[in-house]
Amino acid sequence: MAPGRPRQATVVLLFGVLAFALSQTAVIPAIGSIAHDRQVTIDQATWVLTAYLISAAVLTPVLGRLSDLFGSRRLLIVTLALFTAGAATAAASSSIAGLVVGRGLQGVGGAILPICYSIVRGTIAEARRPVTIALLTGTMSAGGGIGLVLGGLIVDAGSYRWIFLLAVVMGAVTLAMVRVVVPALPASRGGRAGAAPALVTRTALATSVIALLSGYGLFTIFVVVPQLVTLPRGTGFGFGQPALAGALILLPGTIAMLAVAPITGRIAQRFAPKAPVVAGCAIAATGQLGLAARHDGLAEVAVWTVVGFVGLGQVLAALPNVILDSVPPHRVGEATAVNGFMRLVGGAVGSQAAAVLLAAATSNTSAWPGEAGFVRALLAGSAVCLVAVIVAGLIPRERTG
Incomplete structure (x- = not known):
């Protein structure tokens, strides 16, 4: 990092990643309020989330590759500027179309994480790199859960516009601090924009599949657990809690994801990134298997959710270190961006699959999904993670970077 300021620069990168992670999910509790305020249907209001995810998924690999070609600090500044402008557009918009456009522009921030990986690869000593990478990934993972809680609190306390204004402040502060404490790095000389994609090695293929599967598992929990907690007691298995409680029950798990990140980094450092x-x-x-089998009390649900999140946090924190050990420096931005893209796709598929399984378990005589739908969704998530165990076993041990 910048001479004498490695800790400050790491904190700035973590803050930037947190800004994107919070914005990714904080809007979910506000969708109902947005639909009411803009006089649109829930499906139309949901585009404020969909536009964000689509933009992040599509642009992250592109911007990751551009960061390899033109310098990661330069692209981080551009990405943060667009993210902040998008948040400001969403906050100021008076129409659903303007809100969706602003959120789509905010989604450019999906490239923040892979660009940060490139900066860490080029500036952090190898001995400290695994822990730093794990902290960045842990912040991204935990931020999604924290964003749900924060969004619920903001909506309950006032206007949902404060969600976007918070993103403006966080983006602007990060942008200013990046210019001060993050060093400029030379652009890659390893290839052109038209070069072959990063998915060319067995490791890259394996990590991309694992990112897809772990994204599926993560968003399965995000969808299933809050609904289980808020379902009416009259269903016989729901807990009848308010919406905020449905988000709060995820909080211990998301904190555990953040706590396990540095531990994962040290395990990867001592043994091999493949092990965690x-x-x-x-x-x-x-x-997820435990959740499917035992969900009779809120304590049981909370405990098994923590177990699931600890495992997923470990995977998501370790994958970037596997990639950094297996690709040359001029491919880091591209490779980690493709990995992030696969995680987003997995999350989209997982959330939709869980919703379909829950809907399929809804009878004609009830507006609520049956217990079988929750069990099937969680069993599917567990099975997907078991497939990921097999794929992880195929990761070679050699380093190619």
Whole structure:
């Protein structure tokens, strides 16, 4: 990092990642309020989330590759500027179309994480790199859960516009601090924009598949657990809690994801980055299997959710270190961006699959999904994570970077 300021620069990168992670999910509790305020249907209001995810998924690999070609600090500044402008557009918009456009522009921030990986690869000593990478990934993972709670609190306390104004402040502060404490790095000389994509090695293929599967598992929990907690007691298995409680029950798990990140980094440092990936996939599968089998009390739901999140947090924190060990420096931005893209796709598929399984378990005589739908969704998530264990076992041990 910048001479004498490595800690400050790391904090700035973490803050930038947190800004994107919070914005990714904080809007979810506000969708109902947005629909009412803009006089649109829930499906139309949901585009404020969909536009964000689509933009992030599509542009992250492109911007990751551009960061390899033109310098990661330069692209981080551009990405943060667009993210902040998008948040400001959303906050100032008076129409649903303007809100969706602003959120789509905010989605450019999906490239923040892979660009930060490139900066860490080029500036952090190898001995400290695994822990720093794991902290960045842990912040991204935990931020999604924290964003749900924060969004619910903001909506309950006042206007949902404060969600976007918070993103403006966080984006602007990060942008200013990046210019001060993050050093400029030379652009890559390793290839052109038209070069072959990053998915060319067995490791890259394996990590991309694992990112897809772990994204599926993560968003399965995000969808299933809050609905289980808020379902009326009259269903016989729901807990009848308010919407905020449905988000709060995820909070211990998301904090655990953040706490396990540096531990994962140290495990990867001592043994091999592959080890926590295999273990994490198995733990994630166990957590979702436990949720499917035992969900009679809120304490049980909370405990098994923590287990699932610990495993997924371990996987998501370890994957970037596997990639950094297996690709040359001029491919880091592209490779980690493709990995992020696969995680977003997995999340989209997982959330939709869980919704379909819940809808399929809704009878003609009830407006609520049956218990079988929740069990099937969680079993599917567990099975997907077990497949990830097998794929993780195929990751080679050699370093190619």
